[in-house]
Amino acid sequence: MAAILLITSLVTIILSSISLSSTALSVNHYQQTCPKAESTITKVVKNGMVNDKTVAAALLRMHFHDCFIRGCDGSVLLNSKGNKQAEKDGPPNISLHAFYVINDAKKEMEKMCPGVVSCADILALAARDAVALSGGPTWDVPKGRKDGRISKANDTLQLPFPTFNISQLQQSFSKRGLSMDDLVALSGGHTLGFSHCSSFQNRIHNFSNKTDVDPSMNPSFASKLRQVCPKHNNAKNAGANLDSSPTVFDNAYYKLLLQGKSIFSSDQALLTASRTKALVQKFAASQEEFYEAFVKSMIKMSSISRGGTEIRLDCRVVN
Missing domain, CATH: 1.10.420.10 (Peroxidase, domain 2)
Incomplete structure (x- = not known):
């Protein structure tokens, strides 16, 4: 109990110090516009984890790989188009999977609150849920990210490699x-x-x-x-x-x-x-x-400033 209280107070301190170049993130961002967003996303993640034990690790890694390229803007979720290869098809991301969990959560969001919840926020929340549902800590995720429109496979070579010193x-x-x-x-x-x-x-x-x-x-x-x-x-x-x-x-x-x-x-x-x-x-x-x-x-990483400009209606394609 003491540990939970400590983490809660710590989160409050961190959130109060987060200042971003665009609109500041807030843990209450969807409180009025989509109050059931978080509980619905959690349910989708939970279902995914029941069917596939690798989903939790996949979602956490996906969020990390998203934030390290253009900030946390959901660019890792975009599909390649024609000869323009997107991040998900870059060499370090070939083994990423469980994109369907994010897409399923997005479908639920669009039914409940059309055009309100960003794919980037869904991914940040899903990564938190993956940790918590695997027996780890939980926390209030700052929300209000916008989705980016740029995704390039070559940019994934900027990710830290497992061979790094x-x-x-x-x-x-x-x-x-x-x-x-x-x-x-x-x-x-x-x-x-x-x-x-x-x-x-x-x-x-x-x-x-x-x-x-x-x-x-x-x-x-x-x-x-x-x-x-x-x-x-x-x-x-x-x-x-x-x-x-x-x-x-x-x-x-x-x-x-x-x-x-x-x-x-x-x-x-x-x-x-x-x-x-x-x-x-x-x-x-x-x-x-x-x-x-x-x-x-995690709060610090998921708050890396980003160049997102829209709320995607489908996480796989720009509007």
């Missing part, structure tokens, strides 16, 4: 106004989900001239990954879970990271700087501390 990660996050603390907290989202072999092959095969396997990786863990992902394996769906409880939002990711059982180079990189390593240790020791930091960083 700590300086590359710091640079990528600071460009979006996010700190090293935000980096460690948001990396905790890797407590949900699965990765294909291609994202961590660099750690288990041909790591360097001296060793085949990343020496920072737990040897038995590396051996298991090598069995799942042989050197010349091209199996489309081969890979590994990101932590030991991939459908539960907890702090297992940090505990495993300290044991040398992280999947990505970018995970391991968090242990290479004193500030980030200290935070990993802190979050591994206290799930409450992790939840508090994650909520703070």
